[in-house]
Amino acid sequence: SRFKYQANSGTYPEASKREYTNDEISEFDKDELICIKNEIYAKHGYSFKNDSLSLLFSKFDWYSPVNLDIRHLLTEIELANLDAIQQ
Secondary structure (H helix, E strand, O other): OOOOOOOOOOOOHHHHOOOOOHHHHHHOOHHHHHHHHHHHHHHOOEOOOOHHHHHHHHOOOOOOOOEOOOHHHOOHHHHHHHHHHHO
16 A cells, blocks of 8 residues: 555554643653654555554554655654754
8 A cells, every 4th residue: 555644543543733832842751752753654655663662553444654854844844843852
């Protein structure tokens, strides 16, 4: 099947649809932030080198590991949220 980016997929679809506020970011725990960050990558078909992440996302029918470099595919909203999560 052909890979198709689906912004609405995943546990945290809003991470691809709007910028989180700082208050929202602070409400998430460390594990949730790791999940949000990697889910954004997964939505773009990132092929994880980390076995546990690869296994985690392989459980979702929307995940299709087809890319090793997805930085250029990230939207402005996703980049902003990734940056906020890094802080």
